[in-house]
Amino acid sequence: MNIKMSDVAKAAGVSLATVGRVLHNNGYVSEDKRREIERIIKEMGYIPNRIAQGLKSSRSNIIGHLTLFNTNMQFKEISSAISAAAANSGYHVLTLTSHMGLGEEEQQINDLIGHRVDGVILTSYHSISKDLIGRLIENHIPVVMIERTYDMPMVDRIVVNDRASSLGAVRHMLEKGHRRIAFIGSKLGHQVEEDRYAGYLDALNEAGIVPHEDWVQVMPEYSIEAGRMAIDQLLRAGQPPTAIFMTSDIYACGVLQVLYERGLRVPDDLSLIGYDNTLSALLSPPITSVGLPFKEIGDHALQLLLQRMNDQAALSSTIGIDPFLMDRHTVREWKGD
Amino acid sequence: MNIKMSDVAKAAGVSLATVGRVLHNNGYVSEDKRREIERIIKEMGYIPNRIAQGLKSSRSNIIGHLTLFNTNMQFKEISSAISAAAANSGYHVLTLTSHMGLGEEEQQINDLIGHRVDGVILTSYHSISKDLIGRLIENHIPVVMIERTYDMPMVDRIVVNDRASSLGAVRHMLEKGHRRIAFIGSKLGHQVEEDRYAGYLDALNEAGIVPHEDWVQVMPEYSIEAGRMAIDQLLRAGQPPTAIFMTSDIYACGVLQVLYERGLRVPDDLSLIGYDNTLSALLSPPITSVGLPFKEIGDHALQLLLQRMNDQAALSSTIGIDPFLMDRHTVREWKGD
DNA sequence: AGCCAATGTGTTAACGTTAACATACTATTA
DNA sequence: TAATAGTATGTTAACGTTAACACATTGGCT
Structure with missing residues (x-):
């Protein structure tokens, strides 16, 4: 065998x-025997x-990563970044994908404990309860949460400053002269979505604009179809918007399709900004989008994990990440109301 | 602890x-003690x-998956499908991403052996040599190769009938009346690309068309930029094509961008078919694309692996997968030459 | 000479789980 | 009644690696 x-x-x-001494390069071994x-x-x-090493050392050299199926592209990018960071530190990543709401998460947490992973990174809008995360902590498995975080002792967090960057994106539209700025987002309740919406309101507020309720389209899911429905509604409004801020590039896909069908052009007829920067470069035209520094997020996540492995009892730390505006010039100058 | x-x-x-008997539900345990x-x-x-279980049983319940960084989207979809199939069979997947040509593959193979994975699935145009795969086999680790396969004893394969489906796609264009059909593909040498190109030639051949060399654009990589360059070349041709068959949706992104900039419309001015069916639904307009049955591929891969775990010595088997044409009506009727 | 440090090597008891084996008590059945 | 099958439980030796411990041998120092 x-x-x-x-x-x-x-x-x-x-x-x-x-043999052990040769393998670990420690202790005394005569030169000829070593060779x-x-x-x-x-x-x-x-x-x-x-x-066998794992049994002896109670360390598996494996990091667990829990993510959500069929989610926003941005989390796939973050997953890749985590894997890369882990590889650099000699770890491997066991990725478990949850389909949410099927109660499979408890099983997955147990699986990770069973495999005695050395740490767990959570991304996406998972439905993992504090209770389940507590189970990891009880088993002395460090946990890092990204984007959707809980305030728990021993759990480290990476939060993205979605509110500030949304504010920045909408401010960009205001600076170009737009006043009628619409919003397309997903069902509120997700912290991420609430922050992006809040940033949108902040910017309008700053400019003394009261957002018309027709301008705010809150969709039940991330999908192209949702994007299509949203733009359809917006174009129907008495005073249609001149610019749209969207919380995900996936909405932009649907929006662009409808505009294409109706012969409307971007940014000539309508200005757009997306979010994620995952699909925006692929589209016609490529659109301005709020980008997340994926590599940075992955690196920080791993760093937090390693840190806590060294000091289980440390206070929770939180790292803030600032998105950037990837300008692809799909916000035109606007003169008018 | x-x-x-x-x-x-x-x-x-x-x-x-x-306790063991209760856990494994075997042997005799009195009802009250069991409870x-x-x-x-x-x-x-x-x-x-x-x-500890793994040490005892020499089975880790983990399947290794080797894939390539930054590759064609289709392989990401296949990866997801593999993970899903594995989860259904009680396995977990350790995904290692290679950056090709950095010689990291030997390390990765060793890592997989070190972790005593129960099987390995290879996708993408990896640069794993027969030698390295042989090392897995020597260690009695079943191997399944997808798309890029070697003919080796004990190694099972999943091949996609790219040639036939490319033929079908181009035939679809011919049936609509197109005669000037261009091809955008990646550098030949990859079996997959060669098959797709061969299918293109087959179809033209069948119709008695000798492909003009200006119509064939072979790019050095999968990228939007490559797609842009290709369409630019094609539009420059003396007799520009009326339809384009592309070996990846990513090219379609670039193509559509250039057409958008120039005010040309699909399929009115140009008919398109992509390949992968990964991005085509996102674009404006959504384009017809050759789709791969990802779930089926993942399921088959796992099935082959499990099969071989039961019978290490069996003859290699090969499963053929037939892609389908996802028609989104981006091939118009063409009357003319 | 006697001692100590440095060098080189071997033995063994864990790590947590499993399963083969051993033991012992009941209830049948020939 | 004694053999046997069925039920219920416990003991222990692996699995492959590691590291603490033990034991030698050498050379240099007082």
Whole structure:
């Protein structure tokens, strides 16, 4: 079967301990034996059994990552960034995808505990309760939450300053002269969505504009179809908006499709800003979008995890992330009301 | 620390074996003890340590998945499908992403062996050599290759009938009356790309058309920019094509952008078919694309893996997958030459 | 010479789970 | 009545790795 340390030891005519010392580069081993053992290891293709190592050390070298199926693209990007960061630190990532509301999350938390992962990173609008996260903590598994966070002892957080960046994006429209600025977002209740909506209101407020209720389209889901319905409503309004701020690029897809069908052009007929910066570059035209620094988020998440592995009892820390405005010039100058 | 079987046994005043019998539902346990032990397990929150189980059984319940960074979207979809299929069978997936050409693949193969994964699924145009795959086989780890496959004993394969479906897609254009049909693909050498190109030629051949060399744009990468450059070239041709078949939706993004800028419309001015069906629904307009049955591919991959776990020595099997044409009406009727 | 530090090597008891084996008590049945 | 099958429970040796401990041997120092 698989070659083990004892096979190497036997082949080299030494004890397990000596092979161990060669493998870990510690203790005393005579130069010639070291070389011989190294040769044999390579020749036999010996690879340490991480399962046995894990049992001994109670560390699996695996990080668990819980995310949501079919979610906003931005979380897929964050997932990639986490994997990359983990690989750089010698960890591997076990990604579990939840389909929300099926009660599978409890199972998944148990699976992660069962596998004795060295830490867990949570993204997306998962429906994991504080209770379930508490279970991880009880088992001494560090937890980092991204975007959707709980205020719990021993749990570290990465929060994105969605409100400020939304404010910035809408301010950008105001600066170009727009006054009738619409909003397309997803069902409120998600912290992220509330923040983006709040930022939108902040900007209008700042400019002394009272948002017309027709301008605010809150959709039940992230989808192209939702985007299509939203723009359809907006175009129907008595005073249609001259610019639209959307909380996800996916809405922009639907919006652009409807505009394309009706022969309306961006930004000539309508100015647009999306959010995520995940799809915006693909579209016709590529649209201005609020971008999240995915790599930075992944790096910070891992860093928080490693930090807590070293000091389980430390106070919770929170890292704030600032999105940026990726300007692709889909907000035109607007003269008028 | 973590609760273990012996803690449960002690709390229940029984031996390890009895707790084991309750956990595995085998052997004889008196009804009252069983209930008492189950109660204690729940109360103490005991979760079996999979690492210890793995050491005993030499099975990790983890499947390794090797894929490529920044690749065609279709492989991300296949990855998701694999994870879903694995979850259904009680496995978890450890996904390793290679950046190709950095020689990190050897490390990754070793990592997978080290973790004693129960099987490995390979997707994408990875640069894993037969040698490295051989190392997995030597360690009795079943391997399934998707799309890019090797003919090796003990290695099972999933091949997509790209040639036939490309033929079908181009035939669809021919049937609508198009004669000047262009091709945008990626650098040949990838089997997948060669097949798609061959299918394109097959169709033209069938119709007795000799493809003009200006019509064939072979790009060095999958990117929007490549799509933009390709369409730019095609529009410059003396006799510009009336329809374009592309080997990836990502090219369609670039193509549509350039057409948008120039005020050309799809399919009025130009007919398009993409490939992947990953982005095509997002675009303006949504375009017809060759779709791959991702779920089916993931399910088959897992099935092959499980099959081989049961019979290591079986002959290699190959499953053929047929793509379908997702018609979004971006090929118009064409009267003329 | 006697002692100590440095060097080189081996033995063994964990880590948590599993399953083979052993033991013992009942209730049948020939 | 004694053998046997069925029920109920416990003991223990693995799985592969690690690290604490133990034991030698050498060389240099007082």
